Amino acid sequence: MKAIVQDRYGPADVLRLADVDPPTAGPGQVLVQVRAAGVDPGVWHLMTGLPYPVRLGYxxxxxxxxxxxxxxxxxxxxxxxxxxxxxxxxxVYGTGVGTFATYAIARADRLAPKPGNLTYVEAAAVPVSGQTALTAVRDAGRIRPGMRVLVIGAGGGVGTYAVQLAHAAGAHVTGLCGRGKLDLVRHLGADEVVDYTRTDLPDQRYDVVIDTGGNRSLSRLREVLTPKGTLVLVGGETGEGTWLRGFDRQLRALAVSPFVGPRLVPLVAKESTANLTTLTGHIEAGRLRPVLDRTFPLAGAADAIRHVERGHATGKVALTI
Structure with missing residues (x-):
């Protein structure tokens, strides 16, 4: 089968298209002929092996x-x-291992029937980012009707889903994003939109802040929270080091949270059939839709990752296979 392979950690240049043997489904696993695969920052981290703690598991x-x-x-x-x-x-759609290929293995408990109103490419843009946003809104943020919610990075892969899910939960949603994404974020359900190139953070207080941007200090983010508010940290790319890049704020949030009023929650996304089924319900009811920035062929995987790495994609990027 055709697959994108890498034999060492490094930039996108380490990726190459090759012929490899197809995998075989083991106990509890499913073999899927892949029609499309999503691309997100997590793929970049696993490709580069950065920060170094990533390598402990991979x-x-x-x-x-x-x-x-x-x-x-x-x-x-x-x-x-x-x-x-x-x-x-x-x-089906969901998360698997080695999905940049003609065939891939996935655990059965991380798959669900594909939403009937989505194409394969649209469905492939949902699992990682959609479940991350669902965990942020429902579990970490505990968002309820009437809450004031700020989504930072509202036009990105996770942010576009977070805006829609917070809106569906009955919250008053403010989306912080770049100028070119303001209309999109408003259309997704944000009650207010703010251009981050003009305003670092709105001069308001929020019950929940979902930060997918990753470059503001904890002290600055706490300034826009209510005394009992919740800050949900979704990833992050602060710093240029190889040890804690993207994880330094999460570690500091764990250390600081017990001693301050607001809850500071480093997000750990949950992947499961149950979560995918919840997302499917929202999708088929018209409350949630994926936003696709660009698609690339399988052979263009390196270019797709470079595009995501630049950090300005609107919604998600996907590979067609």
Whole structure:
């Protein structure tokens, strides 16, 4: 089969298109013929092995999995022992291993039937970012009707979903994003939109701040929270170091949170069939839709990751396979 492979950590130049043997579904696993795969910053971290703690789980000297990619949408071609929720021919979406390929393996408990009103490319843009936003809004932020919510990075991959989910939960949503994304974020359900190139942060107080931007200090973010508000930290790219890049604020938030009024919550996203089913309900009811910035062919995976790395994509980027 065709796949994007890498034999060492590094920039996008380490990726190459190659012919490899297709994987085989083991117990509890599903083999999926991939029709499309999403691209997000997490793929960049696993490709580069940065920050270094990433390598503890994914290979110290080289990637344990040669084929990158997590998001997928496609058709089931085989199921492993113990899988009865899916059968060959089913259209599915979710997260797997090595999805930048013609075929990929996924755990059955991280797949769900593809929403009927989405194409494969649209569906592939949902799993990682959509479940991250769902966890931020529902579990970490505990957003309820009437709350005032600020989404930082509202025009990005996670931000576009967070705006829609917070709006669906009945919150008053303010979206902070670049000038070119203001109309989109307003259309997604934001009650107010703010251009970050003109205003660093709005001069208001919020019950929940969901920060997907990752470059503001904790002290600055606490200034726009109510005394009992919640700050949800979704990733982050602060710093240029190789040890804690993207994780330094999360560690400081864990240390500081017990001693301040607001809750500071480093997000740990949850991937599951149940979460995907919740997202499907929102999608098929018209409350949630993926926003696609660009699509690339499988052979253009390196270019797709470079595009995401620049940090200005509107919504999600996907590969068509």
């Amino acid at each position: 290979g110290l000297r080289r990637p344990r999995h040669r084929v990158p990619g997590m998001d997928l949408a496609g058709v089931v071609t085989a199921v492993g022992p113990g899988v009865d929720a899916f059968a060959p021919g089913d259209a």
